[in-house]
Amino acid sequence: xxxxxxxxxxxxxxxxxxxxxxxxxxxxxxxxxxxxxxxxxxxxxxxxxxxxxxxxxxxxxxxxxxxxxxxxxxxxxxxxxxxxxxxxxxxxxxxxxxxxxxxxxxxxxxxxxxxxxxxxxxxxxxxxxxxxxxxxxxxxxxxxxxxxxxxxxxxxxxxxxxxxxxxxxxxxxxxxxxxxxxxxxxxxxxxxxxxxxxxxxxxxxxxxxxxxxxxxxxxxxxxxxxxxxxxxxxxxxxxxxxxxxxxxxxxxxxxxxxxxxxxxxxxxxxxxxxxxxxxxxxxxxxxxxxxxxxxxxxxxxxxxxxxxxxxxxxxxxxxxxxxxxxxxxxxxxxxxxxxxxxxxxxxxxxxxxxxxxxxxxxxxxxxxxxxxxxxxxxxxxxxxxxxxxxxxxxxxxxxxxxxxxxxxxxxxxxxxxxxxxxxxxxxxxxxxxxxxxxxxxxxxxxxxxxxxxxxxxxxxxxxxxxxx
Amino acid sequence: xxxxxxxxxxxxxxxxxxxxxxxxxxxxxxxxxxxxxxxxxxxxxxxxxxxxxxxxxxxxxxxxxxxxxxxxxxxxxxxxxxxxxxxxxxxxxxxxxxxxxxxxxxxxxxxxxxxxxxxxxxxxxxxxxxxxxxxxxxxxxxxxxxxxxxxxxxxxxxxxxxxxxxxxxxxxxxxxxxxxxxxxxxxxxxxxxxxxxxxxxxxxxxxxxxxxxxxxxxxxxxxxxxxxxxxxxxxxxxxxxxxxxxxxxxxxxxxxxxxxxxxxxxxxxxxxxxxxxxxxxxxxxxxxxxxxxxxxxxxxxxxxxxxxxxxxxxxxxxxxxxxxxxxxxxxxxxxxxxxxxxxxxxxxxxxxxxxxxxxxxxxxxxxxxxxxxxxxxxxxxxxxxxxxxxxxxxxxxxxxxxxxxxxxxxxxxxxxxxxxxxxxxxxxxxxxxxxxxxxxxxxxxxxxxxxxxxxxxxxxxxxxxxxx
Numbered sequence: 001x002x003x004x005x006x007x008x009x010x011x012x013x014x015x016x017x018x019x020x021x022x023x024x025x026x027x028x029x030x031x032x033x034x035x036x037x038x039x040x041x042x043x044x045x046x047x048x049x050x051x052x053x054x055x056x057x058x059x060x061x062x063x064x065x066x067x068x069x070x071x072x073x074x075x076x077x078x079x080x081x082x083x084x085x086x087x088x089x090x091x092x093x094x095x096x097x098x099x100x101x102x103x104x105x106x107x108x109x110x111x112x113x114x115x116x117x118x119x120x121x122x123x124x125x126x127x128x129x130x131x132x133x134x135x136x137x138x139x140x141x142x143x144x145x146x147x148x149x150x151x152x153x154x155x156x157x158x159x160x161x162x163x164x165x166x167x168x169x170x171x172x173x174x175x176x177x178x179x180x181x182x183x184x185x186x187x188x189x190x191x192x193x194x195x196x197x198x199x200x201x202x203x204x205x206x207x208x209x210x211x212x213x214x215x216x217x218x219x220x221x222x223x224x225x226x227x228x229x230x231x232x233x234x235x236x237x238x239x240x241x242x243x244x245x246x247x248x249x250x251x252x253x254x255x256x257x258x259x260x261x262x263x264x265x266x267x268x269x270x271x272x273x274x275x276x277x278x279x280x281x282x283x284x285x286x287x288x289x290x291x292x293x294x295x296x297x298x299x300x301x302x303x304x305x306x307x308x309x310x311x312x313x314x315x316x317x318x319x320x321x322x323x324x325x326x327x328x329x330x331x332x333x334x335x336x337x338x339x340x341x342x343x344x345x346x347x348x349x350x351x352x353x354x355x356x357x358x359x360x361x362x363x364x365x366x367x368x369x370x371x372x373x374x375x376x377x378x379x380x381x382x383x384x385x386x387x388x389x390x391x392x393x394x395x396x397x398x399x400x401x402x403x404x405x406x407x408x409x410x411x412x413x414x415x416x417x418x419x420x421x422x423x424x425x426x427x428x429x430x431x432x433x434x435x436x437x438x439x440x441x442x443x444x445x446x447x448x449x450x451x452x453x454x455x456x457x458x459x460x461x462x463x464x465x466x467x468x
Numbered sequence: 469x470x471x472x473x474x475x476x477x478x479x480x481x482x483x484x485x486x487x488x489x490x491x492x493x494x495x496x497x498x499x500x501x502x503x504x505x506x507x508x509x510x511x512x513x514x515x516x517x518x519x520x521x522x523x524x525x526x527x528x529x530x531x532x533x534x535x536x537x538x539x540x541x542x543x544x545x546x547x548x549x550x551x552x553x554x555x556x557x558x559x560x561x562x563x564x565x566x567x568x569x570x571x572x573x574x575x576x577x578x579x580x581x582x583x584x585x586x587x588x589x590x591x592x593x594x595x596x597x598x599x600x601x602x603x604x605x606x607x608x609x610x611x612x613x614x615x616x617x618x619x620x621x622x623x624x625x626x627x628x629x630x631x632x633x634x635x636x637x638x639x640x641x642x643x644x645x646x647x648x649x650x651x652x653x654x655x656x657x658x659x660x661x662x663x664x665x666x667x668x669x670x671x672x673x674x675x676x677x678x679x680x681x682x683x684x685x686x687x688x689x690x691x692x693x694x695x696x697x698x699x700x701x702x703x704x705x706x707x708x709x710x711x712x713x714x715x716x717x718x719x720x721x722x723x724x725x726x727x728x729x730x731x732x733x734x735x736x737x738x739x740x741x742x743x744x745x746x747x748x749x750x751x752x753x754x755x756x757x758x759x760x761x762x763x764x765x766x767x768x769x770x771x772x773x774x775x776x777x778x779x780x781x782x783x784x785x786x787x788x789x790x791x792x793x794x795x796x797x798x799x800x801x802x803x804x805x806x807x808x809x810x811x812x813x814x815x816x817x818x819x820x821x822x823x824x825x826x827x828x829x830x831x832x833x834x835x836x837x838x839x840x841x842x843x844x845x846x847x848x849x850x851x852x853x854x855x856x857x858x859x860x861x862x863x864x865x866x867x868x869x870x871x872x873x874x875x876x877x878x879x880x881x882x883x884x885x886x887x888x889x890x891x892x893x894x895x896x897x898x899x900x901x902x903x904x905x906x907x908x909x910x911x912x913x914x915x916x917x918x919x920x921x922x923x924x925x926x927x928x929x930x931x932x933x934x935x936x
Contacts, residue, residue: 010931022931086791102599105574111602123788124844126837127867128747130816131570134579154787156829157820157840164821188826209791270801271780279596290792297796299855310801312739314782319622320591322903323554323677324758328765330899333738333778348598352625353632358656361624363913369594372625372911376592379906382926383899387767399595431798431851435790438847443840445831458850463478463490 001242002406004252005393008381009259009337014388018269018334020262026248026255033254034246036420041244050427052204053211053412057236062202063229066216069179069199070223077142077177078109080118080224081132083158084146084217088181089122090290091213091408092221094283098399099227102280115226116142124154129161138166138177142224146181146217148203150189153439181216208427210290211412214405228401235405243413253413259392260311260414261421263337269390270310273329276341277318277377280399284341285315288411295415295426302423309422319376326380330387338384338391341407342377345398346370469710470874472720473861476849477727477805482856486737486802488730494716494723501722502714504888508881509712518895520672521679521880525704530670531697534684537647537667538691545610545645546577548586548692549600551626552614552685556649557590558758559681559876560689562751566867567695570748583694584610592622597629606634606645610692614649614685616671618657621907649684676895678758679880682873696869703873711881721881727860728779728882729889731805737858738778741797744809745786745845748867752809753783756879763883763894770891777890787844794848798855806852806859809875810845813866814838 011019044051082089096118101107105117121132143162147155166174181201182189193200201216212218214236223229245251248258264270272292274285292313301307316325318340329336352372354365364372384391396403419426441448441455479487512519550557564586569575573585589600611630615623634642649669650657661668669684680686682704691697713719716726732738740760742753760781769775784793786808797804820840822833832840852859864871887894909916909923 005930007929007931012931013929085788090792101602102596103603106603123747123785124837124841125747126814126816126818126841128570129818129837134569135571135574150826151828153832153840153844156824157832157837160820160823160829160832161818161837164823188824188828191826192824279591279593286792293793293796293800297798297800299799308799308801310803312782312796312800312803314780317591320553322900324558324754325761326903327897327900328761328780330765330902331767331776332761332765332780333776335778335780346594348594350594350597350629352628355628355632356624356656356660358618358659359914360619360656361628363908363911364621364625364628367911369592369597369625369629372621372907373592373594375910376621376903376907378910378923378927379903382906382923383903385926386902387899429795431855432790432795434798434854435794435844435847435851438850439840439844440831442843442846443831443835446827455846455850458853459846461475461481462473463475463480 001238002252002397002403002410003395004256005395006255006259008385009263009390009392014385014390018267018388018390020259020267022259025258025262029258030248032421033248033251033258033417036417037244037246037251037254040416040420047206050206050208051416052206053208053214054240056204056207056214057233057240057409062216063219063233066201066219066223066229069220073142073224075114077116078140079136080116080142080144080221081136081162082118082120082144082146082221083155083162084120084144085122085152085154086290087209087212088146088152088155088217089120090210090283090287091218093120094287095213095218095222095227095232095401095404096225097283098280098404099401100225104225113226116224118221118225121158124157129158133165138162138169141177143178144181144221144224145178145189146203147189148183148187148209150182150187150192153436153443156189179220181220208429210294211427213287213408231401232405235402236409239406239409243410253410254417256392256410257414257417257421260337261418263390264311267390269335269337271312271314271336273314273316273336273338274341275316275318275321275338277373278341278343278399279317281341281343281396282317284407285317287408289313289315291411291415294429294432295419296422296424298424299431302425307422307424309424318380319373322376322380326383329389330383334389336389338389340377340381340391340393341396342393343396343399346373347399469706470720470865470871470878471863472724473863474723474727476853477731477858477860482853482858486735486856486858488727488735490727493726493730497726498716500889501716501719501726501885504885505712505714505719505722508884508888515674518674518676519884520674521676521682522708524672524675524682525701525708525877530684531687531701534669534687534691534697537688541610541692543582545584546608547604547610548584548689549604549609549611549630550586550588550614550689551611551623551630552588553590553620553622554758555677555680556614556620556623556685557588558678558751558755559686561588562755563681563686563690563695563700563869563872564693565751566748566872567869568693572693581694584692586689586693589626592625597626601633606630606637609645611646612649612689612692613646613657614671615657616651616655616677618650618655618660621904621911624657647688649688678762679895681755681876699869700873703870704877707874707877711878721878722885724860724878725882725885725889728805729886731858732779735858737803737805739780739782739804741782741784741804741806742809743784743786743789743806745841746809746811746867747785749809749811749864750785752875753785755876757781757783759879759883762897762900763887764890764892766892767899770893775890775892777892786848787841790844790848794851797857798851802857804857806857808845808849808859808861809864810861811864811867814841815867
């Protein structure tokens, strides 16, 4: 199992002013936590509770269909192109980046064991898309378009462009190169898929986009490039079982949610840095940023009180960002709780040869990069401790599908529990929806004419100091 | 020239509580700003003032040597491998990502106009490095090792590994595949380069790592992949001239420094989000993060007062992160000033074909991705304005070498001026140095034995709640 070292958030290490007495806090909060975990598990099948993500480890039929389709298309495509944005891209990308060989898309087909290259198109930058279309042979590309409603402007615009080109190259056969992940029955992409005759997978109801990584949204791209999704499912199940424990002393998601909550509400350390000491885990931080930011960044709590809930997730990568952000974390504002992720055993061990005898580099000879990585992580931790900056370390025994699933499911549960501690709805995103509506209006979608006029007026208002 | 729209930081737009009366503030701060700009320009050649970055646009000889070397090796290598970390990687990478064709390293040699692929190795993750070595044919790789002192643990460890392999493959000829960017006379990498006979370029004195992008640290990698560094130099010069203007009403670096400073000190909006609406500009945010964080994140001001200076830079990319972070920026803590970067003219225009007649997507047909990108940026801005969240927009006429240089030089000057407003030393990084020393100790470097013992004791102290 993954485990968490809380030493450096403890008052015995960083002092009472900034540290927590975890034993006392856990005792004090045990009943509340027990209640939260019971309620989450009690409500998980309730319609409209948005807790269906808790069931995604048990959907054997879906996993079977995903594997069946992946086996069917095995060897037929050189590329997988995922069209999706936010939760429709971040989870699978993080898994792929962690679990595929580094520089995957540059490897030969043999080096990829015949699995396709994979591209996630999560922006609409015309220069980027033009470049991508020059690199991809669409005939040999499987396009996985992902949108629950089919209203996702970016994804649908991408798909309209790609579908047009695919069809121009392949004629009616183009549909074999498309697989849609969308709503079960309603929604525009479902209608399009039915009319055009695409293979489809279902985005389940009552799962917020940022919690869909273990639905076909995430599992299908993973399976298409050869990630062992049975191992993913195993990881979820084991972690889910552990997190059903209502005793905070035995539940790391509850512990970590409480640590973050108390660091915010009692110690003012409300920003959560996610800093994996591993290049392969770097996109874990991107996925976590959406999860934490959209779930917890709410104007009002459930009772309508204005809270402007402030936890801000921030990405860093070790050791790289020791040369970028650590200076600020050590000495800057006392507003951050730093989450390290450390890998206990890398797949490779690389020795630094004894080739230079100059004092200042000679000590490196004969050591390994693995030792150096560990020493740097230790050095950073101790420095933060010297400056009394709270930090904790999530330990991953290895980077594999099983532990990645444990980690992601744990972070999802931690987020849900944090939402309960803050008494907010962790599963909506009202103001992100508002931006989307403004986009519809500005782009001339039907029914938004009035709003458009109003918006254009607003956009014309510039202060006299607009451009100086 | 690039320009900045400050409308949405103005009190006339977002109200007095969160907005600034820029006209009044500029008047009030004009003498102080004038003094800062005069002082910076007066001191720029002074030894130990760390202002030599202000002269990097005028070093014609260096530019000539860089171009000469790039021309000499032109066509000889398939790959450039940059070994560097922090400021030795982030600037050149941001330029390369912005200015090379997307997916550069996947293109054929012809599509790259015979220029090499380029890799920045800025971590020591053994799995990553093993993967890279499988992708690179070292015989056809030019290794640019960058470290001023030669004490940079990560870079030197990488170099020892790569040098050993290069020499095993190429024998004595290996040195033709190495170019070192390092100190002019002293330092270990200079000694190694002299002994081994490498071609070298100079990291100038009195330039902090994060301000070296326009020295050979940045210019050489750029030139090696065909970026027009004359255009870079032109951009710096034009911007430098503009920023010599001591009138705040005519100096965007001073304006933006002051806006950030006042948003922190008077309005509590101290976190700076850098959110380019362009995939090509996404690494600009990574470069800015080091610049802003290491320069401003200081425990004490110049007079020794404890300030724990708090500005925290945060990365986001538009439109992508509308689906990740915007919910938080709209509704969460009132602690952020959002810096958008918008590109007025993309290189490509891509039309969305009219192929689906379903209400909800049909409005997209016939529009362009460019229009959609603009509409989304506008929608996001208006939503933030509705929530009274301060934001400003830096306009780049196009993404090219000239405007990139303008942008980077402007941000450097803005950072230097902000340092003066905070009365801090913007050019050191004391606690990052402390971590480095701890690493030396833990790795068994000579002279650190005592420190090592002490550190190991510290690391053994765990709270009783370490792992629960």
